[in-house]
Amino acid sequence: MANVKSIKVNPAQNRLVGDMPKIGIRPTIDGRRKGVRESLEDQTMAMAKSAAEFLTENLRHANGLPVECVIADTCIGGVAEAAQTAEKFAREGVGVSLTVTPCWCYGSETMDMDPYIPKAVWGFNGTERPGAVYLAAVLAAHNQKGLPAFSIYGRDVQDAGDTSIPADVQEKLLQFAKAGLAVFTMRGKSYLSMGGVSMGIAGSIVDQAFFEAYLGMRVETVDMTEFVRRIDEEIYDKEEYAYALAWVKENCKEGRDHNPPEIQRSRAQKDQDWEFVVKMAMIARDLMVGNPRLAELGYGEEALGHNAIASGFQGQRQWTDHFPNGDFLEAILNSSFDWNGIREAFIMATENDCLNGVAMLFGHLLTNTAQIFADVRTFWSPAAVKRVTGYELTGRAENGIIHLINSGAATLDATGEMKIDGQSAMKPFWEITAEEVEKCLSVTNWYPASVGYFRGGGFSSGFLTCGQMPVTMSRINLVKGLGPALQIAEGYTVDLPEDVYNTLNERTDPTWPTHWFVPNLTGSGPFRDVYSVMYNWGANHGAISYGHIGADLVTLASMLRIPVYMHNVSEEKIFRPSVWTAFGAMDPLGADFRACANFGPLYGKY
Numbered sequence: 001m002a003n004v005k006s007i008k009v010n011p012a013q014n015r016l017v018g019d020m021p022k023i024g025i026r027p028t029i030d031g032r033r034k035g036v037r038e039s040l041e042d043q044t045m046a047m048a049k050s051a052a053e054f055l056t057e058n059l060r061h062a063n064g065l066p067v068e069c070v071i072a073d074t075c076i077g078g079v080a081e082a083a084q085t086a087e088k089f090a091r092e093g094v095g096v097s098l099t100v101t102p103c104w105c106y107g108s109e110t111m112d113m114d115p116y117i118p119k120a121v122w123g124f125n126g127t128e129r130p131g132a133v134y135l136a137a138v139l140a141a142h143n144q145k146g147l148p149a150f151s152i153y154g155r156d157v158q159d160a161g162d163t164s165i166p167a168d169v170q171e172k173l174l175q176f177a178k179a180g181l182a183v184f185t186m187r188g189k190s191y192l193s194m195g196g197v198s199m200g201i202a203g204s205i206v207d208q209a210f211f212e213a214y215l216g217m218r219v220e221t222v223d224m225t226e227f228v229r230r231i232d233e234e235i236y237d238k239e240e241y242a243y244a245l246a247w248v249k250e251n252c253k254e255g256r257d258h259n260p261p262e263i264q265r266s267r268a269q270k271d272q273d274w275e276f277v278v279k280m281a282m283i284a285r286d287l288m289v290g291n292p293r294l295a296e297l298g299y300g301e302e303a304l305g306h307n308a309i310a311s312g313f314q315g316q317r318q319w320t321d322h323f324p325n326g327d328f329l330e331a332i333l334n335s336s337f338d339w340n341g342i343r344e345a346f347i348m349a350t351e352n353d354c355l356n357g358v359a360m361l362f363g364h365l366l367t368n369t370a371q372i373f374a375d376v377r378t379f380w381s382p383a384a385v386k387r388v389t390g391y392e393l394t395g396r397a398e399n400g401i402i403h404l405i406n407s408g409a410a411t412l413d414a415t416g417e418m419k420i421d422g423q424s425a426m427k428p429f430w431e432i433t434a435e436e437v438e439k440c441l442s443v444t445n446w447y448p449a450s451v452g453y454f455r456g457g458g459f460s461s462g463f464l465t466c467g468q469m470p471v472t473m474s475r476i477n478l479v480k481g482l483g484p485a486l487q488i489a490e491g492y493t494v495d496l497p498e499d500v501y502n503t504l505n506e507r508t509d510p511t512w513p514t515h516w517f518v519p520n521l522t523g524s525g526p527f528r529d530v531y532s533v534m535y536n537w538g539a540n541h542g543a544i545s546y547g548h549i550g551a552d553l554v555t556l557a558s559m560l561r562i563p564v565y566m567h568n569v570s571e572e573k574i575f576r577p578s579v580w581t582a583f584g585a586m587d588p589l590g591a592d593f594r595a596c597a598n599f600g601p602l603y604g605k606y
Contacts, residue, residue, distance in 0.1 A: 007434035008341035012064025015289045015344075017307045020061050021095025021184035022068045023177055025052050026085055026112060028105040028134070031077030040103050040129070043160060044075050047100045047124060050163045054170065055177055062368045063344050064430045067181065070094055079109045086114065095184025096177060098122065099138070102160070103129035107138040113147065116187075116216075116602065118180035118559045120150035122169065128160040139578045148558075148577035148599060150176050175575050179556035182365035183602070185309070187216035192288055192306045195224040195314025195352055203353035203539055204314065207478060213601035214484055214560050215358070220306040222287060224319045230283045235302055237282070237293045240340075245278050247339035255445030255462055258511055263451050270448060273324045273457045281329035281338075284313065288346065310361045312352035316453075324458030325449050326350075330409035331461045336370050336429040337412075337437045344429050345370035350409045355476045356541040359486075363474065363545030366552045368428035370413040372465075372544035374404035374515060376473075379534040380504065388507075391500045396492055396518045400530040404473075404515040404544065405508060407453065408460030412440045414515065414544075416466025416493070424466035424493075426546035447511035465515040467495030472549045473517065476562070477538040483606055486557045488550045488567040489533055489542075491519035515544065520568050527568045536566060551575065561596040565589070 014020055027048035030036050052069035059067040070092045072085040089097070097112045102124035112119050119142075123135025135153055142149040152173065154166045165173070191211055198204045208219040230236060257264050265273070286294065290305025313326040320326075332338050333346040347364055349357030350373050360371035381400045382393045393401065416424035417439035418432060427436075449458040473489045494516045496504070505514055519533045526536035550569035557564050558576040574588065576595075583598065584591035600606070 010341050010343040019093045022070050023096045024089040024094035025071045026099040027075045028101040028110040029075035029077045030103050043102050046163050062365050076110045096180035102131045105134045108141040111138050120176045122152040125154040125157050126160050143579040148579050151578040175555050178366050183559050189309035190218050190220045190307050192308035192311040193221040198314045198316050198351035203355040206354045213603050213606040216603045231279050235299050244339040251441045252446050255447040257448040259451050265457050276324045277328040281332050284329045310347035310357045312349035312354050312357050314352040320454045320456050323456040325454040327408040327460040334411035342429050342432050353541050356543050358476050359474045359543035369426045369546050370411040372410045372414045375406040376537050376542045377405050378403040379531050389500045389503045397494045402517045404517050405512050408512050410513040414465050415440045415443050415463050424469050460511045462511050463513050465493050467493050469493045470548050471544050473542040473544045475542050484562045486562050486564045489519040490548045490550045494518050522568050526566050563593045563596045
């Protein structure tokens with residue numbers, strides 16, 4: 001393995017076209033002068049500064065850059081100052097709007113009217129001035145004008161001079177801000193479809209109207225023959241390639257060939273496959289985000305890339321029946337490190353399943369971590385495990401387990417070899433150590449691809465994810481007449497005894513990564529038992545993110561007007577725009593569907 005001292009952490013950088021969105025803070029105030037406004041100026045502006053300080057201290061973009069806040073030049077007492085603030089926010093690149101106030105203000109005169117920017121209002125819970133009255137009044141104006149806004153109001157009364165932010169307000173500020181930043185970060189970026197439909201998988205039927213109407217993104221497409229052209233014409237950085245190949249040979253250990261001897265590829269063919277797949281990884285990256293080095297080599301067009309924040313590689317079958325598979329390119333790009341060091345993970349969907357890619361993108365922007373792509377492949381009941389292995393499932397696994405497994409394209413971060421407080425975890429790239437990278441690589445084998453699946457050869461990563469990690473599985477599905485809908489399942493990875501794991505794993509393809517997943521059960525609906533979660537999952541793939549982020553996904557989905565039809569998030573954590581209550585306070589699941597249908601996609605008709 002490489003000397004860990006030589007593994008560098010790359011600096012935070014924006015590798016896409018477009019500035020990172022900022023959070024705009026709007027301190028609104030009672031506009032009456034000659035005593036009223038003057039008495040409130042300091043308190044109101046202090047509230048804005050306190051919110052800005054809290055958000056900048058606790059948030060970073062997924063690329064590692066700090067989140068910046070922009071505060072209005074003055075308190076906003078009427079429409080003129082609201083317009084001045086809007087002009088400043090547009091100039092500064094604000095993508096998220098937070099209005100704060102401790103007092104009564106003139107609702108429709110001070111509100112943010114931009115229809116595309118996620119917005120929230122924090123009304124100070126104090127007795128001296130009616131901040132809560134303004135909060136209710138301005139939210140009514142937002143609702144009446146069709147501009148949904150999030151309501152933030154502390155549970156406990158604070159003194160007028162208290163500049164602290166209560167814990168419950170902090171939670172809502174972060175939940176709103178993370179989702180709002182994700183909305184704006186996606187806007188104007190691309191999903192790059194490398195190839196077309198893979199084996200009839202619906203998620204790889206890329207619906208451009210969905211990306212445009214709901215995410216504000218465009219879809220770029222390239223045929224997979226572009227890889228052949230760039231390899232044949234050597235349109236890649238050959239110096240980087242030589243270094244990358246040497247790194248791969250040193251750090252990516254080849255596993256046992258599980259193919260029958262008569263169809264195994266020769267040593268010479270395998271060596272050629274390694275050379276080919278390393279080039280594929282470099283080319284896929286260059287297609288997504290460009291590479292200025294190509295311009296120096298005389299390839300100015302190719303140097304630009306497609307400004308892709310997410311991508312997918314079709315692979316099967318037209319490509320993989322003849323060429324080495326895309327497992328290496330997908331796994332290494334989805335990981336938070338490669339031969340160039342530790343860096344932000346890319347979002348690369350297997351089999352060009354763009355809908356799973358979108359779920360992965362959501363998770364990445366909300367957590368700043370790499371994402372797992374997996375088949376939701378097999379439900380193992382306790383009885384079935386007992387019959388096959390003689391082992392009785394216990395602990396979190398006592399009600400059964402779901403085998404998440406896909407050809408070796410999952411991020412290597414998912415090994416669980418990264419640690420937080422001694423527990424297995426997945427971390428933002430700037431927190432990952434060189435030693436953790438070495439451990440992730442050391443527990444990963446690169447098995448010669450199963451020739452039955454991949455006639456053209458290649459290599460698939462194989463590893464076992466450590467148990468006890470909190471994770472969230474999610475998925476976007478498109479339904480005729482309904483549009484996009486999101487499903488969410490929070491749960492944990494679990495450990496099995498080695499012999500039990502081997503017995504179960506050998507019944508499928510042992511050359512692929514395994515993640516044993518157990519969803520948190522509620523005792524009702526699709527979460528009444530583990531089988532029901534598997535039974536109600538809407539497609540063959542799932543995106544798995546570290547941490548329990550279901551509440552954040554719900555908030556993000558509401559901003560995009562995507563209803564959530566299945567989740568196990570506790571009710572008190574659900575945070576949607578206040579107007580959602582008007583569509584059914586006693587039926588929040590149905591209200592979500594009705595509200596999303598009423599307001600429609602964020603960026604226009606679908």
